[in-house]
Amino acid sequence: MPDKLTYEEIVKKHIERKGRTTEVILPVLEEIQETYGYLPREAMEYLADVLKVSPAVIYSTATFYHFFSLEPKGEVIIRVCRGTACHVMGSGIIMNELIDELGLQGEGTTPDGKFTLESVGCIGCCSTGPNMVVIKDGKEEIFGYLTPQKAREVVKKIKEQIQSQGVGV
Amino acid sequence: MRYTFETLEKIRDEYKERIEIRRKRTLEPGKKYILTCGGTSCLSIGGEKPTYQLFKEIVEKEGLEDKVEVINVGCMRMCSEGPLVAMYPGGVLYTKVKDEETAKQIIDAALSENPYVDGHHYKDPITGEVIYHMWDIPFFKYQESVVLERVGLIDPTSIEEYIGAGGYFGLARALQMSPDDVIQEVYDSGLRGRGGAGFPTGLKWKFARQAQGEPKYVIANGDEGDPGAYMNRAEMEGAPFALIEGLTIAGYAIGASKGYIYTRAEYPLAAHLLEHAIKVAKEKGLLGENILGTGFSFDIEVFKGAGAFVCGEETALIASIEGKAGRPRPRPPFPAQKGLFGKPTIINNVETLINVALIMERGSQWFKQLGTDRSPGTKVFALAGSLSVSGLAEVSLGTPIKVLLEDIGRGAPEGHTLKAVQLGGPSGGCVPTEHFDAPIDYESLGSLGAIMGSGGVIALDETSCMVDVAKFFIEFTKNESCGQCTPCRDGLVEMYDILERITQGKGTMEDLEKLEKMAVTVKNTSLCGLGQTAPGPVLSTLRYFKDEYIAHIEEKKCPAKACLPLIEYYIVPEACKGCTICAKNCPVNAISGEPGKVHVIDPEACVKCGTCMAVCPFDAVVKIDAFGKE
Numbered sequence: 001m002p003d004k005l006t007y008e009e010i011v012k013k014h015i016e017r018k019g020r021t022t023e024v025i026l027p028v029l030e031e032i033q034e035t036y037g038y039l040p041r042e043a044m045e046y047l048a049d050v051l052k053v054s055p056a057v058i059y060s061t062a063t064f065y066h067f068f069s070l071e072p073k074g075e076v077i078i079r080v081c082r083g084t085a086c087h088v089m090g091s092g093i094i095m096n097e098l099i100d101e102l103g104l105q106g107e108g109t110t111p112d113g114k115f116t117l118e119s120v121g122c123i124g125c126c127s128t129g130p131n132m133v134v135i136k137d138g139k140e141e142i143f144g145y146l147t148p149q150k151a152r153e154v155v156k157k158i159k160e161q162i163q164s165q166g167v168g169v
Numbered sequence: 170m171r172y173t174f175e176t177l178e179k180i181r182d183e184y185k186e187r188i189e190i191r192r193k194r195t196l197e198p199g200k201k202y203i204l205t206c207g208g209t210s211c212l213s214i215g216g217e218k219p220t221y222q223l224f225k226e227i228v229e230k231e232g233l234e235d236k237v238e239v240i241n242v243g244c245m246r247m248c249s250e251g252p253l254v255a256m257y258p259g260g261v262l263y264t265k266v267k268d269e270e271t272a273k274q275i276i277d278a279a280l281s282e283n284p285y286v287d288g289h290h291y292k293d294p295i296t297g298e299v300i301y302h303m304w305d306i307p308f309f310k311y312q313e314s315v316v317l318e319r320v321g322l323i324d325p326t327s328i329e330e331y332i333g334a335g336g337y338f339g340l341a342r343a344l345q346m347s348p349d350d351v352i353q354e355v356y357d358s359g360l361r362g363r364g365g366a367g368f369p370t371g372l373k374w375k376f377a378r379q380a381q382g383e384p385k386y387v388i389a390n391g392d393e394g395d396p397g398a399y400m401n402r403a404e405m406e407g408a409p410f411a412l413i414e415g416l417t418i419a420g421y422a423i424g425a426s427k428g429y430i431y432t433r434a435e436y437p438l439a440a441h442l443l444e445h446a447i448k449v450a451k452e453k454g455l456l457g458e459n460i461l462g463t464g465f466s467f468d469i470e471v472f473k474g475a476g477a478f479v480c481g482e483e484t485a486l487i488a489s490i491e492g493k494a495g496r497p498r499p500r501p502p503f504p505a506q507k508g509l510f511g512k513p514t515i516i517n518n519v520e521t522l523i524n525v526a527l528i529m530e531r532g533s534q535w536f537k538q539l540g541t542d543r544s545p546g547t548k549v550f551a552l553a554g555s556l557s558v559s560g561l562a563e564v565s566l567g568t569p570i571k572v573l574l575e576d577i578g579r580g581a582p583e584g585h586t587l588k589a590v591q592l593g594g595p596s597g598g599c600v601p602t603e604h605f606d607a608p609i610d611y612e613s614l615g616s617l618g619a620i621m622g623s624g625g626v627i628a629l630d631e632t633s634c635m636v637d638v639a640k641f642f643i644e645f646t647k648n649e650s651c652g653q654c655t656p657c658r659d660g661l662v663e664m665y666d667i668l669e670r671i672t673q674g675k676g677t678m679e680d681l682e683k684l685e686k687m688a689v690t691v692k693n694t695s696l697c698g699l700g701q702t703a704p705g706p707v708l709s710t711l712r713y714f715k716d717e718y719i720a721h722i723e724e725k726k727c728p729a730k731a732c733l734p735l736i737e738y739y740i741v742p743e744a745c746k747g748c749t750i751c752a753k754n755c756p757v758n759a760i761s762g763e764p765g766k767v768h769v770i771d772p773e774a775c776v777k778c779g780t781c782m783a784v785c786p787f788d789a790v791v792k793i794d795a796f797g798k799e
Contacts, residue, residue: 030434064495066475067476083396088554097756120435121478121649122398122399122435127248
């Protein structure tokens, strides 16, 4: 990928801006997560070293928040909203439909590493639910007024896109 | 260029007319202003291109810049009818605008004598009447526009438009007063925290001003984690300068030089627009060093959370900024004494701070005219669930619940009947229809077993099972518990297990007693607000809907037919035409039958996904009780 910052550069960038303070921990981990798709162990150890804190401090934060993952996520992340409005409008059925379409046992990543399916706290589009967020190539797109069929079609379309892109590479 | 008091007035006068046109409710000849909703909800249900882009491209392609100006604004509130577009002067509202074709028709119509486009206007679900002008639509007619006044009216990226709409005059007035007088003004207004708890804002500020310790911090709490509430997102996306203004006033009042806006990772658009607004405000001398030449300096930073509901609790939020896991700590000491990095800190909800900016602009007496004596002002609610029309609704505090649900939300969609409303999210409770006359204020909702909370309003109809709703919230809070204190960590798991048993038809009456006892224990003994309020959905449904719990236990029936283990899908032979659509769509091939003959579902193979019921053109598929079926 072009001009992708390494974790050392990400840490440096935030320290330069804010100083050597624990305040950088969340923003740094967020950027590493976004860039790498997960938090590599050596990145967390590097951050601990720079901030002169125990790696346990970083690990404790990294494992507390839903947005961080210690294992690589899929190229495409699908987040089904689990907010109340989406729940009463049938988000559970959408989730089951996507589990089936992706051939998963539940939430998680497909064996080929292409898709990660997860639930997300309310995304705040409650009047247009059930909703899901699709994150692909760093771009986020929200799909509202979902039906099981519509959700399945969205995933099928992405699969086709991936396949056609794959031929070119 | 850095602004002074004089330039502020000059810009207001210069931009005033542009803004005033967007408040005109009657049609007028001349230049047209087309406002496109740029809120996340409208974007989520739009077509390939965002609505703004659709219109902008047509106007540029056809060289209509002199006749039509397209402005991308924040949330226009009536999300269920989106994507929304409004035309001024006149306030003609177009609904469901998704494609180029429609955009073209709207532009042509706007430039003609007859600015209406068939099929793209609001149709009232009760009267069937088509209503063209925004402010004639009941959804808007019954609302107040105070906090949301500028949301959906101005371009959120333009500081000039915000000033033209009266923005930054609250800060200008505050900076000409002493900090103590500013605090007194906020105190006199009677403003109470809009995050849910309702603590008097002025009092919180007094404590922080008096507290010893330097530097002091102010934080805007935009960690809107309550599922079902999204007003803060709309406020941040629609008028980011209003939040920045309010936070700057708070900083001046308590003597802080640094502020944070803590927002959710799930709200990338809000964070982006806030960061832009901060940059612009700094360039204009309305933020940063020596604001408006008064010598007061204040800086703001946007801090993004990482997906933890508990971080809405103020001590957890502070821990999160400090780089730690978001675990709350016991209070006292309150953050006003010992907060971020151990320094005096105030944390106010986004909507509270927007109210502050308005109070400083218009005075505490103006604010007190709205709402009730004990709960002055307005509150923005997010209407969702089983309503004909849904979106954001701002009303004066003290307005009856039924105004929100029936006058504004237009009741349940055809064929459905409301049975309850869930207020206040996972910390709140369910209020049944017989209490829909109750006024919405902090005290009344509390006595009904609900809370105002952040303002999530989910309407529930006969298809919602109250035990399932309670289970949903306990599952949520159980997953979001930080795990630090035993009652919340273990109590909620225990409660969830009981609810799971009940919804599977395996519960006992002893379970019900245990559930209630456990709920009271968790409520009374948890460390922070998350655990203390988490049992609310269980306690309120036990209070009003105990019969539903008992039906699950004693008859193994879910009256709403929502709990899957207790129901089966069944094809009514008399209604089935043998069209084969259900069998073709069944993902597990559980339906058998020849074309033209009655189809049958194999209950052993069925996964209860409901697809057959959704696709059957003859409504022949129904849900029946799995136990004691006839």
